[in-house]
Amino acid sequence: MIVVLFGPPGSGKGTQAHRVASRLNVPHIATGDMLRAEVARGSALGREAEPIMASGKLIPDDLIVRVIEVRLDDPDARTGALLDGFPRTVPQAQALDAMLRRKGRAVDVVLALHVSDTELHRRIQHRAEVEGRADDTEAAFAERLRVYHSETAPVLDYYRTTATTIVEVDGVGDIDAVTERIAKALMPDGAGASR
Ligand code: AMP
Helix, strand or coil: CEEEEECCCCCCHHHHHHHHHHHHCCCEEEHHHHHHHHHHHCCHHHHHHHHHHHHCCCCCHHHHHHHHHHHHCCHHHCCCEEEECCCCCHHHHHHHHHHHHHCCCCCCEEEEEECCHHHHHHHHHHHHHHCCCCCCCHHHHHHHHHHHHHHHHHHHHHHHHCCCEEEEEECCCCHHHHHHHHHHHHCCCCCCCCC
16 A cells, blocks of 8 residues: 655654554655655765755755655565655656556555644744754744645645545644544554554
8 A cells, every 4th residue: 555644844744654654564654754864874865955955945856756766666665655755746746656657556545634834833843842853943944834835735736636545634633643533544444443
């Protein structure tokens, strides 16, 4: 099963993706985490990505598409994956569809996590204090939210034009409650519902 977890910055996507992937027994593939690892390693990709990430902008589509294509070919991703933070632009979504089609695969579900901008601002301030991520400054967050609305939100509209199943889940509330909502939406028969 290939699931795209879709939601604004600060929506709790990463936390939920991690939990839901282990329920589905598929790898959690988070492009932001992969890029932060490249930055930490000081690789060529990391050096290119670092200033862009710090500013809240997106790294070029062709770069991230290559990263994902390689990752999806790893043995652990052969039966499925939970994609977190990808695709983030319509060209990325189109490239993902094309690469999966070539392999006889497809995105099975897009799960959209809904959180209002007001709630996002509240959460991100908290995260800046607790985690101190380089891109959690107020300016960078404002930029990430702007980029989300202008470049990433249209990805959901793109999936509406394809035959992909879209499931919408309210992302506000207790972390466990949101996980249950997502699990129920993805596995209505209750498979994997145990903790
Ligand atoms: P995230 O941890 O998903 O919020 O990602 C952190 C940063 O990594 C983003 O603000 C972008 O600069 C970069 N990034 C992550 N995923 C992508 C993507 N799919 N396309 C372009 N840039 C990305």
